[in-house]
Amino acid sequence: MIPGIPQADPLPLPAPPWLLAALLVVTFLLHVLPMNFALGGSIMGAVARLRARDGLHPHHAALASWIGKALPIVMAAAVTAGVAALLFLQALFGRLFFTSSVLIAWPWFSVVVLLLAAYGGAYALGSPSPRSRERLCVALAVPAALLVVGFIYSNNMSLMLRPAVFVAMYRSSGSGFHLNLADPVLLPRFLHATTGAIAVTGLSVALYGLWSKSRVRGVFRETEGHDGASAAGTHGFSRWAIAWGSRWFVAATAVNVVFGTWWLIALPTEILLGTMGEALGLTLSLAGGILFAIAAFGLVMMAVKADSPGGPLIGAAGSLVAAILMMILTRDQIRKALLEAAGYVPIAWTATQWGPLLIFLGLLVGATVAVVWMVRVLVKARHRGDVQAA
Amino acid sequence: MNYPIWELPGSGLLIAFVAVVHVVVSHFAVGGGLFLVLAERKARLEGDQELLGYVKRHSRFFILLTLVVGAITGVGIWFTVGLVHPQATSSLINAFVWAWAIEWTFFVTEIAAAMVYYHGWDRLLPRVHMRVGWIYFWSAWLSLVAISGILSFMLTPGGWLETRSFWQGLVNPTFLPTVAARTAVAVGLAGLYALVTVAWSGRPDTKARVARYAGLKWVVPMAVALPVTITWFLWAASGAGVPVSGVLGARADSIGALIQSLAAAPQTGHPIAHRAAQVVFAASLTSLLLTLFIALVRPRGFGPPLALAASLAAFIAIGAGEWVREDLRKPFVIGRYMFVNGVRVAEPPISVVPTAEVAGLVGSDRYTVRALTESGVLAASAWARTPPPGSAGVGRSRAEGEQVFKILCSSCHTVDGYVAMRPLVAGMSVGAIEHVVERLAVPVDAAAQPAAWAPRVEHRSWRGRRMPPFAGTPEERHALAVYLAILGGATPESVAAPPPEGGDVGKQYFEENCSSCHDPGGDMAIRPKGRTAETFYEVLGRLPSINELMPAFEGTDDLRRALAAHLAGLSEPDAPGAVAKESSR
Numbered sequence: 019m020i021p022g023i024p025q026a027d028p029l030p031l032p033a034p035p036w037l038l039a040a041l042l043v044v045t046f047l048l049h050v051l052p053m054n055f056a057l058g059g060s061i062m063g064a065v066a067r068l069r070a071r072d073g074l075h076p077h078h079a080a081l082a083s084w085i086g087k088a089l090p091i092v093m094a095a096a097v098t099a100g101v102a103a104l105l106f107l108q109a110l111f112g113r114l115f116f117t118s119s120v121l122i123a124w125p126w127f128s129v130v131v132l133l134l135a136a137y138g139g140a141y142a143l144g145s146p147s148p149r150s151r152e153r154l155c156v157a158l159a160v161p162a163a164l165l166v167v168g169f170i171y172s173n174n175m176s177l178m179l180r181p182a183v184f185v186a187m188y189r190s191s192g193s194g195f196h197l198n199l200a201d202p203v204l205l206p207r208f209l210h211a212t213t214g215a216i217a218v219t220g221l222s223v224a225l226y227g228l229w230s231k232s233r234v235r236g237v238f239r240e241t242e243g244h245d246g247a248s249a250a251g252t253h254g255f256s257r258w259a260i261a262w263g264s265r266w267f268v269a270a271t272a273v274n275v276v277f278g279t280w281w282l283i284a285l286p287t288e289i290l291l292g293t294m295g296e297a298l299g300l301t302l303s304l305a306g307g308i309l310f311a312i313a314a315f316g317l318v319m320m321a322v323k324a325d326s327p328g329g330p331l332i333g334a335a336g337s338l339v340a341a342i343l344m345m346i347l348t349r350d351q352i353r354k355a356l357l358e359a360a361g362y363v364p365i366a367w368t369a370t371q372w373g374p375l376l377i378f379l380g381l382l383v384g385a386t387v388a389v390v391w392m393v394r395v396l397v398k399a400r401h402r403g404d405v406q407a408a
Numbered sequence: 409m410n411y412p413i414w415e416l417p418g419s420g421l422l423i424a425f426v427a428v429v430h431v432v433v434s435h436f437a438v439g440g441g442l443f444l445v446l447a448e449r450k451a452r453l454e455g456d457q458e459l460l461g462y463v464k465r466h467s468r469f470f471i472l473l474t475l476v477v478g479a480i481t482g483v484g485i486w487f488t489v490g491l492v493h494p495q496a497t498s499s500l501i502n503a504f505v506w507a508w509a510i511e512w513t514f515f516v517t518e519i520a521a522a523m524v525y526y527h528g529w530d531r532l533l534p535r536v537h538m539r540v541g542w543i544y545f546w547s548a549w550l551s552l553v554a555i556s557g558i559l560s561f562m563l564t565p566g567g568w569l570e571t572r573s574f575w576q577g578l579v580n581p582t583f584l585p586t587v588a589a590r591t592a593v594a595v596g597l598a599g600l601y602a603l604v605t606v607a608w609s610g611r612p613d614t615k616a617r618v619a620r621y622a623g624l625k626w627v628v629p630m631a632v633a634l635p636v637t638i639t640w641f642l643w644a645a646s647g648a649g650v651p652v653s654g655v656l657g658a659r660a661d662s663i664g665a666l667i668q669s670l671a672a673a674p675q676t677g678h679p680i681a682h683r684a685a686q687v688v689f690a691a692s693l694t695s696l697l698l699t700l701f702i703a704l705v706r707p708r709g710f711g712p713p714l715a716l717a718a719s720l721a722a723f724i725a726i727g728a729g730e731w732v733r734e735d736l737r738k739p740f741v742i743g744r745y746m747f748v749n750g751v752r753v754a755e756p757p758i759s760v761v762p763t764a765e766v767a768g769l770v771g772s773d774r775y776t777v778r779a780l781t782e783s784g785v786l787a788a789s790a791w792a793r794t795p796p797p798g799s800a801g802v803g804r805s806r807a808e809g810e811q812v813f814k815i816l817c818s819s820c821h822t823v824d825g826y827v828a829m830r831p832l833v834a835g836m837s838v839g840a841i842e843h844v845v846e847r848l849a850v851p852v853d854a855a856a857q858p859a860a861w862a863p864r865v866e867h868r869s870w871r872g873r874r875m876p877p878f879a880g881t882p883e884e885r886h887a888l889a890v891y892l893a894i895l896g897g898a899t900p901e902s903v904a905a906p907p908p909e910g911g912d913v914g915k916q917y918f919e920e921n922c923s924s925c926h927d928p929g930g931d932m933a934i935r936p937k938g939r940t941a942e943t944f945y946e947v948l949g950r951l952p953s954i955n956e957l958m959p960a961f962e963g964t965d966d967l968r969r970a971l972a973a974h975l976a977g978l979s980e981p982d983a984p985g986a987v988a989k990e991s992s993r
Contacts, residue, residue, distance in 0.1 A: 021790035024410045024494075028773045030501040030573065089542055090475075091523060097479055098519050102512045104486070108501045116411055116494035123414045123491045130426070130484035137476045184412070189789050192415040194491070199876075371574045374506035380845045381513040388517050388547075391526040399531040 020361040022070045022184030023115045028367035037375075042106035043346055049099035050342060052092040057168060057212065058219025059085045059092065060136070060161035063143070067157045077258045081159070084226060086143035090161070093140050097133070111178065111353075114362065118199075121187050123194025125170045132266035136163040165212065173198040179279040205340040206281035213274045215344075216327045221318065221331075221338055228257025228331055252293065260331070271315050289355050291350075297396060306346030313337040330340030410813050412791040413495040418826035419492045420819065424734075426488045428727040430481035432597070435590065435726070437474035437518070438548045438640065440600030443626065444525070445541030449461075450621070452534055458614045458683060464529050466605045475519065493819070495750035495775070496741045503568070504558055507578055511554035517547035535668075544990075553587050560586040564648035569744055569863040570757050581648040585641035589800045592633040599626025600719045603702060616707040623703030638729075639663055639778050650736050650743070654872070657682045669695060678874070681735035684728040690783070691725035693894035694718075696843045707712050717733050738874045739849065744863045747876035749819045752776045754862045766988035778881035785815055801930045802890060802904040808890025810882050823895065833896035838903055839920025841889035844870055847959060849877040856952075871925060914974030915966055936978050 028334035031038065063085035070079035108115055119126045139160040143153065165166055177183075198204050282290060290299045317334035320326035357364075416422065444467055451459035490497045501508070521544035528537050533972060535909055557578035561568065568577030598932070602622035602634055609615050646652040646661040653661045653680045658669035668688050669682070698718035702710045741748045754777050773779060774788050787793045792815065795807040813821075815828075822828045847870045853859040856868070869875055878885055918926075925933050936944075948968050951958040961968060 025771060025774055027498050027502050028752070029499060031502065032505045034576070041509075093473055094479070094519050097483065099485060101486075102509065104509050105501070105505065105512065108490075108498075109505045112494075112498045112501055116490055116498060120414050120491055120494060124418070126421075127487060127491060128478060130487055132478045133483070134476065138472075139481055141472060141476065185790050188412045189793050189869065191792070192412060194414050194416065270691050290968060299893050304575055366824045369572075371506055374510065374574050376514065378509045378890075385513040385517045385547075388543055389520040392520055392543065395532060395536055395540075396524045396528050399528065399533075400538075 020181055022116060022117065023362055026365045026367075030367040031109065031365065032369065033375055034368055035364060035366070038106050038109050038348070042103060042110060043343075043350060045099055045102035045106060046346055047149060047339075047343055049103045050346070051218070051339070052053040052095035052216040054218035055092045055222055056089060056096050056140075056303035057161070057164045059222070060140070060157075060164055060218070061088055061216060062219050062223065063089070063363040064157045064161050065173070066370065068155055070086060071154070077255050077262070080255055081223065081259065084173055085094075086140075086157075089140035090137070090144055090238040093137050094362075097137070110364070111357075114181060114203060114220050114357070116176040117181070117184055118198075121177065121184065121196045122170070122173055122198070125195075125197060127194075128169050129167050132163045132167050136160050136167070139163070152255045166216075168212060169208055170197075171396060172204060172211065176201050176204050179353060179360070181360050203281065203286040206277050206284050209405050210274060213270050213277055217267050217270035217274060218338065218342075219333060220263045220270055221227065221314070223263030224260045224267065224318070224321070224327075224331055225263070225335060227261075227263060228328055229258040230259065231256040258375060259326055262320060265319045267318050267323075268315065269312065285352065286356070286359065289352055290360065292355055293352075297337060297351070297355065300348060300355070303344050303347040303399070305340050307348055310341035310344055398404055409784065409789045409791075411610050411747040411750070413499075413818060414491050415619065415812060415818075416492075417822040418819075423485070423492055424727075428723075428730060429479060430478065430728055431483050432723050432726055433473055433481060434471075434552075435594040436597045436601050437478045437594075438545070438552050438591070439594035439596065439626075439900070440470050440474065440601055441522075441545035441548045441954060442539065442595065442597035443520075443602055443622070443991055445538055445545055446725070447618075447621070452538075456617075458611065459617060462606060462609065462614050466602065467526050467555065469605050470601075471522055473681045475963065476520055493741060493750070494745055498517075499742060499746060500558060500562075503562075503572070503577060504574070505555055507558055509809055511551050514547040514551040514554065518544060518551060519569070521547060526720070526884065544676070550590070551674075552590055556586040556590055559733075561652060562742050563733065564645060565745055567904065572756070576581070582644045583639055584643050585637055589634065589637035589641050592630045592637050596627050596630030597719075597722060597726075599623060600699070600715075600722050601782045602626070603699070603710075603715040604712070604719055607710060607712040607945075612708040615710070619703050619707040619710065623699045623707075627696065628703075628862045631699075634692070642666065645736060645882045648743075649884060651874070653677075655681045655736055655874075656685050656732075659902060665950045678735065681732055684731040685756050685872075687728035688725050688732060691721045691728065695721035695725060713716070739876045749816050750775065750878055751816070751876060751879045752782060753865075754778070754860075757863075777877055777879045781881065783881075784884055784956060785880040786884060789815055802900045805890040806894055806900065807886040808884065809887035812880060812888040813891055816879065816888075829892065831897050833892040835894060836896050836924065837898070837919050838886070838889045838893045839896065839916075840924045841892050842885055845878045845888060846883050848873070848875040851877075912970070912974060913967060914970030914972070917963065917971050918974055922971075934975055934978055936976055939976060941969070941972045941976040945969060948972060 066075075066078040066082040066085065069075045070082055116342050136159075138158045142156050154354075177196075180198070180201060234361075282293060285293075295301050295306045314334045314337035317330040317337060321334065324330055336389035337350065425687055444463060447459065447463045447466075448723050450456070486497075511964055513840055521540050524532075525537065525540045528540060532540065557580070560582040561577045561580050566576050566580035567573060568580070599622040602618055606615050606622075609618075609908040616637045631722050643661070653659065653665060653669075656666060656669050657672060657678070670686055695770045696720050698714060698721065702714055702718065706714070719921050737743060739747050740753075741750070743752055746752050752773060754776055755773050756777070774783065776801040779786055786794055789811075792811045793807075795804045799807070816884060817829070822832055823829045838842075849867045849869075851859045851861050851865040853865070878888075880888075893901060893903055924936075939947075945968060947954070948961045948971060952960050954960070963970075964972070
């Protein structure tokens with residue numbers, strides 16, 4: 019028995035571990051997509067807002083305005099899906115997760131305060147007047163808060179995989195001010211995730227440019243009265259957004275090759291070897307992730323040069339989602355391998371609660387139907403309004 | 409113990425702070441949703457554009473408060489309980505993954521509906537908009553229902569204790585009254601928030617209309633429903649074995665006795681809970697009276713201060729109410745399953761013991777009272793900073809005792825702050841403290857005889873305090889006593905000194921075993937009233953028959969005679985404290 023790994027509860031898991039693991043992957047994917055946009059969008063939005071200050075960059079002003087409106091929605095989605103991911107993570111790895119959380123208690127608790135500030139800030143950004151000084155401060159504070167949140171998350175998620183250091187860390191201080199700074203994996207992991215978020219947002223901006231083509235007048239009307247709004251209402255904005263977003267995607271993805279490689283190299287040798295063929299599942303998921311990322315990269319490059327970038331961009335988006343899914347699976351397998359190496363034995367005591375499980379699945383379907391219906395009626399109504407206005 | 413302890417003095421208060429903020433906002437998220445959709449319906453049916461405009465403006469406040477503060481503080485509670493009570497949180501996750509997951513589906517729907525409702529004011533057809541509003545309300549309320557199941561489980565786990573059945577745990581004895589009471593709170597709060605948002609309105613007509621509607625149709629009915637549902641809750645809790653009347657200082661579990669206790673000064677061992685109950689009553693009444701004043705006397709002219717005061721009084725009532733609920737649960741964090749310090753009451757029932765193969769992986773539970781008493785709490789805790797092997801004597805005991813205190817006591821007690829230990833042990837000897845610690849909680853059977861710890865077993869607490877039992881070895885109990893005695897003012901030298909040769913063994917025995925209750929300066933000081941040593945000798949042989957809380961005298965006959973002589977020799981105090989002076993000579 020490893021001293022730093024708490025004893026399992028004398029309660030069985032309420033479902034087979036594979037089902038909980040599958041739900042963890044699905045809900046984490048649902049979390050990571052909006053979370054990436056929230057982080058990357060807050061960064062790109064701040065940059066756009068800074069550029070728009072002089073009143074000479076109308077496209078940036080329009081982009082900042084759009085991101086400001088989108089941020090509260092994607093943050094709500096990120097938080098909501100994150101709750102479920104955290105639940106299944108705790109069900110599967112609670113013994114490690116609770117322990118690492120206590121070790122970094124104050125930073126971990128500060129996530130709540132930072133999220134509250136960032137979420138409130140995101141709502142504040144949704145209103146007009148992008149040139150106001152206060153709004154600019156908020157626009158800079160939101161990504162700063164989210165970056166710190168991301169860093170703390172990277173700390174906790176990496177520290178929970180190092181049970182061997184738990185006891186010594188706690189005995190040196192139990193006041194909860196630790197971080198996982200000594201872990202060579204921490205920095206590349208954080209940088210890889212952050213840069214990935216920027217890449218996702220870059221592609222989202224390009225897709226928004228594509229989408230705005232079909233509703234140019236809507237954009238014109240919504241941004242009218244703002245600085246540079248008239249220019250944003252032209253086809254020029256959509257072309258610019260496609261080019262600008264693609265540029266961010268390409269640059270971030272290229273940089274992420276470096277961070278990703280660094281992360282792999284920082285892993286223990288046996289895990290690294292596992293990614294190179296010794297562990298088939300791990301090798302396949304990593305290779306799949308890399309191939310899908312390369313595909314997304316190539317398709318975006320094509321889109322930049324194409325007269326009609328729609329097809330390549332949509333293909334790139336699909337590839338990117340597939341790449342993220344593969345990377346999540348890779349991460350999952352690396353986690354298992356690291357924990358196995360650390361002596362962690364998952365508990366196989368299961369007493370499946372079929373009734374509640376089926377109710378959950380039924381309600382999940384119901385919730386999905388309800389959410390899709392509500393979003394659909396809202397979007398359709400919006401289109402109808404645009405058509406009427408036109 | 410099993411998990412490291414976040415060394416944050418009074419960490420429970422952090423949970424209380426985050427929880428109260430979340431409770432206030434999340435209940436509003438439920439009731440406010442109902443208010444929005446019904447107020448919108450009323451405005452549309454009556455063609456009241458002013459009211460409709462108000463509802464729309466109110467919905468912005470609503471969405472900001474519920475989505476931003478409500479959602480994040482909800483996550484915040486989870487973070488906080490995981491940090492402060494990882495052992496209990498882990499148990500709740502394992503037992504109720506699907507309850508949380510079910511609640512999550514409602515949460516997702518609720519958040520999406522809130523956003524669509526807010527953004528749909530000018531886009532959706534009225535009937536579609538209201539349909540979204542209804543989806544919001546029902547999903548928010550069902551979320552409340554799911555969480556109520558888990559919260560009430562923590563107080564009254566019901567048949568789950570024996571069966572580990574999901575449904576028996578969730579639909580437990582206090583589940584329905586909890587749902588009813590929380591629904592009433594949610595609806596009442598919605599009315600109060602409406603008063604707050606309309607208080608800023610410059611339109612007296614709108615103000616008056618909303619004030620009457622929210623005050624008389626939302627707040628007042630709930631002011632009637634709430635006492636009924638709370639009484640139902642207390643009755644159900646009492647029926648499930650929660651010592652409601654004892655905690656709230658009532659003579660019986662009847663409504664009359666409980667109401668009577670609200671007017672009395674705290675006379676039980678739980679003054680904080682008693683005071684909190686009084687605050688619930690006083691603050692609720694204040695909120696109701698202010699609402700009536702607004703709705704009936706100043707509907708057109710009331711301003712934000714009055715509306716905010718009514719809401720603030722309600723917040724205070726809710727905070728105090730949650731405090732009472734938490735206090736009713738003590739000394740457990742999960743009723744009759746786990747004590748507040750993470751020690752489990754007993755091993756799992758036979759019916760849910762894992763197969764031999766799995767048992768090999770899980771191992772026998774190392775964190776029950778019995779297991780810890782056998783193994784020692786320090787040995788069972790990888791996190792304890794035990795003194796180096798070479799150390800010995802008082803220094804070692806004190807260091808070990810400090811660790812034991814941290815592991816077993818610090819979830820409630822601080823040294824000098826909240827529920828401080830230092831004043832509780834001031835001037836006490838090691839022996840006296842050991843005596844108290846040994847008797848913090850003793851399981852007893854139907855005949856009031858000592859029994860083994862089991863989920864349904866009753867227990868006798870020291871002086872009626874609801875404390876968990878000491879779960880450790882006798883050596884650890886002694887170490888804890890040494891640490892606490894020094895904390896209370898004893899010097900390491902005096903703690904280390906052996907009893908004086910030829911000293912008064914009766915006096916020494918009294919100080920170590922009796923003085924913790926019969927402190928000569930206290931309200932239970934021994935008054936000899938002329939009784940002889942022989943009389944005291946006889947009385948010492950039947951202590952439990954005098955008072956069931958008194959342990960039987962277990963010393964030798966010589967010791968009994970010495971103690972009797974000491975008691976007979978005590979002078980009759982004229983006033984409390986006189987005996988203390990006498991006996992210290």
